[in-house]
Amino acid sequence: MSLKFEDEYAYTLDNLASALKRSYEQIKQTSTFSSEFDYSQAIAKRLRAFYCSQLEIKEFLKKEVAQAGSDFFVETVLFFLKLFNDLENLGLEIASERPLQRKRNTIRPDISVWRGNELLAIIECKTQLGWHRQNWDEHFQYREQKLKEVSEDAKIFLVVMTSCN
Secondary structure: OOOOOOOHHHHHHHOHHHHHHHHHHHHHHHOOOHHHOOHHHHHHHHHHHHHHHHHHHHHHHOOOOOOOOHHHHHHHHHHHHHHHHHHOOOOOEEEEOOOOOOOOOOOOOOEEEEEOOEEEEEEEEEOOOHHHOOOHHHHHHHHHHHHHHHOOOOEEEEEEOOOOO
């Protein structure tokens, strides 16, 4: 005998991608120019919502550790970069985890910005500086050196979600 019930949580998860797409189209329609839209506030609002929901889930399920927010942070920055690209009609491709070369062990940055086959920039997203907080700049310079081996003119950016450490 199987019990039939409506799983509201599963339904919400099933519709998460659709809600993301609808949100994108709504913002795009109401903000015809990116200067009308506060990207920082929108990113902060999404991150607050994610971490508040994770805290409630953690407390309810008696988890010791909440779900990591690093992937959500990358997706959020990616979402708003894509929106900026579309609103400004820049014609760029914004990608995530896209390998920079067609070979093993190549860099796969959190976010990369392309014009055709030309790499313009990469963006590394960190929720915090974590274990490397004392020497994060060394790791960043190493990443920058690896990028220059692939594309001399490409820029590298580091976006850190928190200023706590």
